[in-house]
Amino acid sequence: MTTSTNGTGDVDPAVREELARLRDSIDNIDAAVVHMLAERFKATQQVGHLKAQHQLPPADPAREARQIERLRTLAENAKLDPAFAEKFLNFIIAEVIRHHERIAESVENTINGTSSQAN
Numbered sequence: 871m872t873t874s875t876n877g878t879g880d881v882d883p884a885v886r887e888e889l890a891r892l893r894d895s896i897d898n899i900d901a902a903v904v905h906m907l908a909e910r911f912k913a914t915q916q917v918g919h920l921k922a923q924h925q926l927p928p929a930d931p932a933r934e935a936r937q938i939e940r941l942r943t944l945a946e947n948a949k950l951d952p953a954f955a956e957k958f959l960n961f962i963i964a965e966v967i968r969h970h971e972r973i974a975e976s977v978e979n980t981i982n983g984t985s986s987q988a989n
């Protein structure tokens with residue numbers, strides 16, 4: 871293995887620059903992911919309210935199966951591990967379902983005249 875230190879323990883400036891450039895790109899991607907997730911959760915909050923108002927169940931396993939199938943194909947085409955893409959989507963959906971359940975409880979409590987609020 872080659873070393874990028876110059877013998878005094880300092881990292882080669884060219885390597886340091888390349889690392890900084892790549893980290894800038896990673897920071898931009900992470901920011902985009904956060905913004906996209908925020909938009910997704912804004913949409914799913916609205917779905918949660920719609921479902922609660924019309925007594926629809928928080929989870930829709932058939933819809934999830936279609937989403938997973940679609941995301942796995944997208945991941946394969948993008949050379950991303952489809953198993954990772956599936957785990958990531960399941961992780962997000964589990965959180966969405968938790969939010970849906972909280973919203974449903976809150977709507978029920980409102981109908982029954984008991985307090986508490988979810989947004």
Ligand SMILES: O=C(O)C(=O)C[C@]1(C(=O)O)C=C[C@@H](O)C=C1
Nearest residue numbers: 917928929930931933934963966
């Ligand atoms: O599409 C819905 O019905 C949703 O509630 C959204 C969503 C999702 O996060 O994509 C969440 C829960 C359902 O099981 C399926 C999909």
